[in-house]
Amino acid sequence: KPENPALWWVSGDGEEVKWSFEELGVLSRQAANVLSGACGLQPGDRVIWILPRIPEWWLLNVACMRTGTVPIPGRQQLTAKDILHGLQKSKAKCVITDGSVAPAVDSGGPEWQSLKAKLLVSEGHREGWLNFRELLKHAPSDHHCVTTKRQDPMAIYFTSGTTGAPKRTAHSHSSYGIGLTVSGRYWLDLTPSDIFWNTSDTGWAKSGWSSIFSPWIQGACVFAQKMPRFDPSIVFESLSRFPITVFCSAPTAYRMLVQRRLSSYKFRSLRHCVSAGEPINPEVTGEWEEHTGLDIHEGYGQAETVCSDTLQDDPEKTEATIRGKFYVTGDRGILDEDGYFWFVGRADDVINSAGYRIGPFEVESALIEHPAVVEAAVVSSPDPIRGEVVKAFVVLTSKYVSHDPEKLMHELQDHVRKVTAPCKYPRKMEFVQQLPKTISGKIRRNELRQKEWRKV
Template sequence: MVLAAVHFLLKVPSAVSLRAPLRRSLQVSSPGYPVCTSQNFKNYEAIKQQYRPEVPEYFNFARDVLDRWTEMEKEAKRPKNPALWWVNGDGEEVRWSFEELGVLSRKVANVLSDACGLQQGDRVILILPRIPEWWLVNVACMRTGTVLIPGTQQLTAKDILHRLQKSKAKCIITDDSVAPAVESVGPECQSLKFKLLVSEGHREGWLNFKELLKRAPSDHHCVSTKHQDPMAIYFTSGTTGSPKMTEHSHGSYGIGLTVNGSYKFRSLRHCVSAGEPINPEVMGEWKEQTGLDIHEGYGQTETVLICGNFKGMKIKPGSMGKPSPGYEVKIIDENSNILPPGKEGDIAIRVKPTRPFCLFTCYTDDPEKTEATIRGNFYVTGDRGIMDEDGYFWFVGRADDVINSAGYRIGPFEVESALIEHPAVMEAAVVSSPDPIRGEVVKAFVVLTSDYVSRDPEKLMNELQDHVKKVTAPYKYPRKMEFVQQLPKTISGKIRRKELRQKEWRKV
């Protein structure tokens, strides 16, 4: 069994299991602070009825869940289950009990507070592969109250510079592969005071993380954090502009993510997906090969899960499912009016009179952008969608990506899905392109499969256009098409439609 809150909070990849009985763990925290009721839900209606999270004034996941589990194991005198089980591609593995995870994370907490002099509220950028130290730093930051800013190793020097300057981080923790990029931009970052290197070797100007860890004491008093205190800052994927700093609190992530938990891993029984909508053909292929449906979920860096196809729900292929029990989700117009089923509008979450605790706190250091997300009584996601008569939500596209051609509004995802169904198409991205008559038209950028690369481009384009006309409404077909070798993507793998759209409109 996987402790869902830890599993999602610490972004566990498939090679790692964080183990503990879910239902009991979510009912404990520090004495007198029940965190969440049992979430062994059987169906969507049960989820809506039973989801009643209690958000205490003070909450810290490291103290109130991880440490509490150590105490419970000791009191019960039962065998120690692994809290973290890590295995790499070479067969090397690490197993830590809750007690061991606690001891090691306290030592790392002392490295941060003593060797680096970091205090509660200071910001730390962490760029590591998914090695055990990655999780230790996560938990240590909770213990010290420092704000974690995770980053992928795919970040370029320019990306790192942007994150260091925007966040004003005092410390960065990384390894030998990323250290040169940090050094190249470090002089431009006045706030950066400490650089920790996770390596067996040494590097001038860097503190050696592993050596400091060996010498650090194992006793550390966890700071007292309120549930609304900042815990982590995530930079958005930047599909429509520069990445924004999205702040989450100890409550919004430490408690808010519990609703995401599918926790038995004895065999593959339940499949979920998120990030970008899955094309229906991919879902069909998965079902054919595994016998299992993919339960799609929809959310943002800012929100955690907004809608999902929860266990026991009937799945409508292509739908995002129904609202998470933590949110009241509506489709609204530009005047904040709630639209009826079947009408396209902005996907929004009600935040007044009560703001959901699992929603992000703010865009860090950017009150104007934070305020711009509020329209009337709603937080506006920036995505367009439709709700059907059964209460299921359907994704149309980012508001900036929707194409208005001769009065018709066309979402790129539907056209992309149609194109993907054709055997010639490996990937596709659809954007608006200027047109003197219609204002703008649909243009598709297509990556071909190997079997079709040598085909006649004009004939293939006509074939794909006819295919889209048959699969979707005829007016939605791409009047322009360009065959490319690859599509521009963010570091998280999302297609940068904005870049393609700007390329088209620069021609005007």
């Protein structure tokens, strides 16, 4: 029974919602009765939901666990075709969304006839839809949780798609409930007195990890803001205004933040910062520490991991990831003489040039240290002598856009030679306005790499 609320949600325009854990319990029992009553859902039924950062997203997560229904979170940017594909693949029995996505669902056609219900989480009426907020007002608050086994599926999340099309990964009632105890206690360093803000999109597994399980297992308060897209000014204002003690965001977000005037803000309550999704560059962590006095603690994980059970209805792919008692991540790393593991990159991303194995992250970090570079992505490129060489795609700062490209390329190549090693410098370089990224902000190196190798 911590003093902090379980959920502290702000709209950005003055509206706030604060639920204690007791209130969350009552409301989630009512929500569970909506799912099993008006919607007619049974334990094991799959539910596609596409919701922004609104309080009902947290409420429905708990309600699904109570009823044994399996949520499949999706992103707001999904098209009608994407949603239809998800329905066909998942055999979902219900769709839950708000007024902005409902029209795309209604354009789906006869395939939607298999649904037991369509649940609208917004004000107003829509033909053919049940209104969640209206039903919740009249739902009883007594509900007995469905008994689930530890290996029963609890949720299905999509991978970020950095190495190809996103894959569906299933997690059980035990994997998140047990596996994320370690995350909340040791990586996020949460206690019942903390207020924790994770900026992850509600469609990603990271929201399950760090917006539900890790903080609530520790009794910490989850802070959330209705932010349609990542906005550095909103983040700065919220970290300054609210007593947020622990902050988690993606490396891309931190890169955007350090490009602003950090010294103009004071985060008086902030004590611990973490990052995940892809490696974060030392240049970024250095800038953040210089202005906030706080280090950024990196976490490593995948949507497939945290004791995950399966890759979504695909036993062959699941089996291919298992080696005895071990799960094969598809990532490369090195073990140093002190027994520490160091992340190098995705197996597909590692560049083999004339016998040298080069991780793109080290080269990217070296490039970002140069004042001319905002962002960089490094991939392999075909070479008749070395087989493949390092190629860098570079986004320049506004001050360097007008510089002579040839001279600037040589300057950056020399810089990488000095910072890393002569064998690792990018022999090819292309200046671009932006880099291809997933919706969560991860660089899609596979897209750049395929572009290079299609030229062969």
